[in-house]
Amino acid sequence: SQKIEQNSEALNIQEGKTATLTCNYTNYSPAYLQWYRQDPGRGPVFLLLIRENEKEKRKERLKVTFDTTLKQSLFHITASQPADSATYLCALDYSGAGSYQLTFGKGTKLGHT
């Protein structure tokens, strides 16, 4: 079965620095890879989607890369602020096969020092 690993349970960085979160997966590559933000006690909120034939996607201070050779996605937040503190979830999307299902990683909790 497909396994997803997000680099660490928690990551603390200095305010103003770039936060980099990692999502690694095994087996075959998904059609799409998605990133979500989740605040405590709330539902996840969609941030970015990247397709398997795209190398990089940007949205404001967010950047996602997708390397199907390494089976890895990196999620970057530039000039990170305390307001960015949350848990970030990576999700593999095999909807290219028509199933509409996502497989989620356990998430990385981002904090600031």
Added chain:
Amino acid sequence: DGGITQSPKYLFRKEGQNVTLSCEQNLNHDAMYWYRQDPGQGLRLIYYSQIVNDFQKGDIAEGYSVSREKKESFPLTVTSAQKNPTAFYLCASSTGGEQYFGPGTRLTVT
């Protein structure tokens, strides 16, 4: 405003009782999902439905049941057969791309 509503936000039940969690969406999405989230476990798929009157089991369907009689509604029943029902339950909907999540229901069974 379009979105997904889940009610109630907190729910308490005694062991052995069935309980139904509500999920309603006005986004006109065909697909709806139920997930369970436990500390350190991430989101695990319980059931999903891609169309009215049809649904499929997810990874952890045992002890749960669902119905999809209307496009807008996808209620989840946690039965007494579910061994560890205490958890945070999330409902979502989509058109096949990103998923839109509700605020969640925190169920505590004692």
